[in-house]
Amino acid sequence: MENLNKNIKQACQAIKDADALFITAGAGMGVDSGLPDFRGNSGFWKAYPPIAKLGKSFSEMADPVWFDKQPEIAWAFYGHRLNLYRETIPHEGFSKLLDLGKSKPYGYFVFTSNVDGQFQKAGFDDALIEECHGSIHHLQCTGPCSSDIWAIGEEKVNVDMEAFRATGQLPKCKNCGRLARPNILMFGDWNWISHRTSEQGARLQKWLEELNSFNAKLAIIEMGAGLAVPTVRYKSQRTGRNLHSTLIRINPRDYNVCQSAIGLPLGAREGINRILC
Numbered sequence: 001m002e003n004l005n006k007n008i009k010q011a012c013q014a015i016k017d018a019d020a021l022f023i024t025a026g027a028g029m030g031v032d033s034g035l036p037d038f039r040g041n042s043g044f045w046k047a048y049p050p051i052a053k054l055g056k057s058f059s060e061m062a063d064p065v066w067f068d069k070q071p072e073i074a075w076a077f078y079g080h081r082l083n084l085y086r087e088t089i090p091h092e093g094f095s096k097l098l099d100l101g102k103s104k105p106y107g108y109f110v111f112t113s114n115v116d117g118q119f120q121k122a123g124f125d126d127a128l129i130e131e132c133h134g135s136i137h138h139l140q141c142t143g144p145c146s147s148d149i150w151a152i153g154e155e156k157v158n159v160d161m162e163a164f165r166a167t168g169q170l171p172k173c174k175n176c177g178r179l180a181r182p183n184i185l186m187f188g189d190w191n192w193i194s195h196r197t198s199e200q201g202a203r204l205q206k207w208l209e210e211l212n213s214f215n216a217k218l219a220i221i222e223m224g225a226g227l228a229v230p231t232v233r234y235k236s237q238r239t240g241r242n243l244h245s246t247l248i249r250i251n252p253r254d255y256n257v258c259q260s261a262i263g264l265p266l267g268a269r270e271g272i273n274r275i276l277c
Contacts, residue, residue, distance in 0.1 A: 004264065011262050011275040014246035018219035020106035020211055022239060023097055025268075026113050026232045028224020028251060032091040032269035033118065035084070039226065050164035051077075059187045067142050067181050075166035078182050079157030082136050085116040093272035094122035097221070100276060106216050109207050113225070113232050115184050128207075130200040132231055138183040140193045141173035149183050149196045150174055211243060218245035221275070223268040226254050237261075248275065 015021075031037050036047035038058050045052035051061060066074035101108025101124075110119050110129040115136045120126050139152050158167045171180040185192045211218055220240055225232035233249075240247040240261065247261035250271030255263035264271050 007262050007264055008274050008277075011246075011248045011264065012277040014248065014262070015100070015219045015221075015275060017217055018104060018246070019214075019216040020104050020218050021097070021101040021108040022208075022218055022220045022236075022245070023101065023108060023110045024112070024220060024222040024225060024232050024236045025110070025119075026223070026225030026229075028226065029112070029268045030088070030090075030114060030116060030118055031224065032093065032267055033088050035088055035116065039228070048077075048080075048164075050161065054164075062184075062186045064142070064181065064186045064189050064191060067179060071170060071179055072165040072167075074181070075157055075170050076159050076161075076164050078136060078184075079159045079166050080161065081116075082152070082157055082182075083159065085118070085136060088116070088118065088121075090118045090122040091269045093223075093269040094119065094124075096272055096276055098123055106211055106214070107207075109204050111204060111232065111235050113229065115182070127203065130204045131197060132185075132201075132235075134182070134184040134192065134194075134197055136182045136184060138196065139171055139173075139180040140183045141176060142179045142181045142191070143173070143176065144191055144193060145173060145176040145178070147193050147195060148175060149193055152182075208239065208243065215244060218243050220245055220247045221250065221272075222247065223250045223271060225249075225251065250275075 027038060038044045041057050044058045061077050108128060110124055112131055113133050115133055117135055117137045119129050137152055138149050140149050155171060160167050173180045183193060220236050222236040236247055249255055249257050249261060249263045250266055250268060252265055252267050255265045257263040
């Protein structure tokens with residue numbers, strides 16, 4: 001407890017001293033908003049009992065082959081998640097981070113592996129977010145027939161959770177009329193159209209270069225980024241090495257850090273509340 005309090009104090013000071021805020025977030029960021037924890041098959045199957053009966057893991061379900069083989073199952077999986085994310089209200093930690101980021105001379109940027117759109121829903125500027133795995137709120141052709149990416153808008157996907165099938169009209173490509181899919185990077189996915197994410201990444205890189213040119217102090221707050229798919233952790237660590245910065249890693253389990261960073265064994269919402277002092 002003494003060590004935790006010491007680390008919280010160090011994190012508070014690093015945030016106060018920072019000229020800019022880099023927010024990096026994995027799936028654990030949404031758990032405090034009521035979103036399911038897919039950690040391991042047990043967590044995933046608890047969220048999706050019908051998939052437990054199929055004996056499929058998250059990586060097996062998040063495979064674009066389902067859109068060819070059984071599109072009703074593919075859209076049951078992604079349609080349910082889309083509906084869930086639309087209904088979810090981001091926890092208060094989001095708004096506290098947004099207020100903090102806006103208060104900094106060089107502002108903020110968000111890097112997230114989450115496809116749920118919760119940062120945008122909480123009021124973060126869409127132009128200041130990189131969604132490295134894409135977004136469930138955007139679609140592309142399964143073909144694909146073109147490189148077009150478009151917002152799903154208010155289009156609904158009805159899901160029979162007991163049968164685990166999407167029912168009624170499935171999303172269609174706006175150009176050719178064949179089946180559409182979420183613009184999300186899936187496992188073994190060779191057809192993901194990446195230019196939207198690449199453009200986001202270019203904006204992030206420009207911002208980081210500006211910070212470097214002004215020798216600005218950067219606070220990196222990483223939340224809920226585990227080891228199973230360590231994209232977010234790697235981004236936090238690389239950025240921390242390349243810039244004048246302090247990395248604050250908030251994670252109830254995987255909070256280990258190198259010597260120059262600060263690790264806090266806390267959930268995202270609690271961690272945010274305790275370091276914004």
